[in-house]
Structures are given as structure tokens and as C-alpha cells.
Amino acid sequence: MKNKYQTGYSTRSLMIKEFDAIISSVNDIGEFIAGREKVDINIIPVNSENSKKKVLAEVLKRVRNVGNKIFWNLFLNANPEDKSLILFYAICKSYQLIPDFVLDVVLNKWYNMDYELSSYDFKNFIYKLSDTHPELEGMSDKNLSNISGATLKVLREVGMLKKNTLVQVEYDQQILKEIVNNGDSWFLEVLLLNENERKEIIEA
Numbered sequence: 001m002k003n004k005y006q007t008g009y010s011t012r013s014l015m016i017k018e019f020d021a022i023i024s025s026v027n028d029i030g031e032f033i034a035g036r037e038k039v040d041i042n043i044i045p046v047n048s049e050n051s052k053k054k055v056l057a058e059v060l061k062r063v064r065n066v067g068n069k070i071f072w073n074l075f076l077n078a079n080p081e082d083k084s085l086i087l088f089y090a091i092c093k094s095y096q097l098i099p100d101f102v103l104d105v106v107l108n109k110w111y112n113m114d115y116e117l118s119s120y121d122f123k124n125f126i127y128k129l130s131d132t133h134p135e136l137e138g139m140s141d142k143n144l145s146n147i148s149g150a151t152l153k154v155l156r157e158v159g160m161l162k163k164n165t166l167v168q169v170e171y172d173q174q175i176l177k178e179i180v181n182n183g184d185s186w187f188l189e190v191l192l193l194n195e196n197e198r199k200e201i202i203e204a
Contacts, residue, residue, distance in 0.1 A: 004135045005097045008058070010147040014087040014157045016080070017045050018055050023076060029069040032060075062090040068182050074175060081159065082172045088158040089179055089187060098151060101125050102190045106155075106166065110192050115166040117155070119148040160192065168192050176201050 012018075021043045023029070031037035041052040063072060066089065075086050092099045105125050106117060123144055130137040139147075155161040159169040171191060179187050180202050188198040 005133055006095055007147045009095050010150045012058055013150055013153045019059055019087060021045055022059050023072055029072045033064055062094045065093040066090050070178055082175060084158045085171050085175055099190045110166055116164055117161060117166055118164055122148040122151050
């Protein structure tokens with residue numbers, strides 16, 4: 001049986017400000033991952049208490065899915081671009097729909113030098129998946145537009161999409177090596193790195 005796709009990121013993308021506020025307030029990231037260190041939700045830069053609770057739950061989910069606390073220690077002192085890279089890794093670990101879209105659709109366009117990417121590409125991807133994933137079948141136009149917009153926003157936030165044009169970004173090699181060490185060398189291909197570039201990082 002195929003794993004069900006989750007689309008809970010449709011109302012939140014990389015959540016850079018929210019992660020910044022929460023991770024910088026944590027004393028021991030290991031304790032936070034284990035659920036033993038609590039965070040004051042009032043530090044979270046959203047309005048309602050209900051939204052703050054949802055944001056905290058989502059941040060904790062993504063932090064736990066990455067697992068290795070080294071990424072969050074790196075996050076604390078990283079520049080905005082490197083923070084976005086770590087958060088992109090976290091959202092890809094949490095929502096399989098995003099890396100599958102990149103690997104199945106975006107990468108194919110990239111290798112064929114077709115650099116234009118739009119919501120149509122994502123919606124078409126969902127339509128094709130719905131045959132084998134009942135959870136995606138019958139998705140309302142509004143929900144489909146929301147998840148499509150959120151996915152493209154994620155790619156823009158990590159720098160892979162400028163307006164509607166795909167671009168390759170130079171990422172921090174230390175972070176990429178830690179991702180490989182964490183058992184996720186597949187993520188290098190999500191970043192549009194070619195075989196030689198991936199090999200250089202893996203064998204470094």
C-alpha cells in the first residue's frame with residue numbers, strides 16, 4: 001500500500017520567522033526534540049493563540065523529522081540562505097509530496113532546459129497522482145490552488161525559483177555534507193545538482 005501524501009504545509013511554507021523565533025529560544029535542542037523542553041508560545045510571531053499552537057506543533061514535527069540536532073545548531077548561526085536550505089530539507093523530510101514533485105516534474109524540465117515552472121505543472125502532477133492516491137482525488141479547486149501556491153512559494157524561498165523561472169543555487173557545502181551523513185543523499189538531486197556535483201559532495 002502506498003504511503004498517503006500529507007498536504008499540511010499548504011497554509012505555511014518554510015516558516016523562516018517562526019523557526020527563527022522558536023529555535024533561538026530553545027536551550028537544548030535535544031530536549032526540545034524529545035518533548036521535554038517547552039517553548040513559550042508568546043514568542044511565536046503570529047496573532048491568535050490557536051495559530052501559535054499550530055505553528056509550534058508544525059515546527060516540532062519538522063524538527064523531529066530531520067532528527068539530527070546538528071542541523072538546528074547550524075541553523076542558529078546561519079545566514080538567511082543557509083537557514084532556508086535547512087528548512088527546505090526539513091519540509092521535504094516532512095512532506096513527501098514536495099520532493100516527489102521536484103524529482104518527477106521539476107528535474108525533468110531542468111534537464112530538458114525548460115526552466116519555466118507554474119502552478120499548472122503542479123496541478124497536472126496532482127491530477128496524475130490522484131489515480132493511485134485516493135487522498136488527492138477530488139481535491140477542491142481552492143485546496144489545489146492553495147497547495148500549488150505553497151509548493152511554488154517553498155521553491156522561491158529556497159531560491160530555486162525566481163518568479164516563474166528555475167535557477168540553480170550554490171548551497172553551503174558543510175550543510176550538504178551533513179545531509180548526506182544523515183542518510184539523505186537523495187536530497188542533493190532535489191536541489192537540481194547533477195551527477196558529478198552530487199558525487200563530489202558524497203565522496204568529500
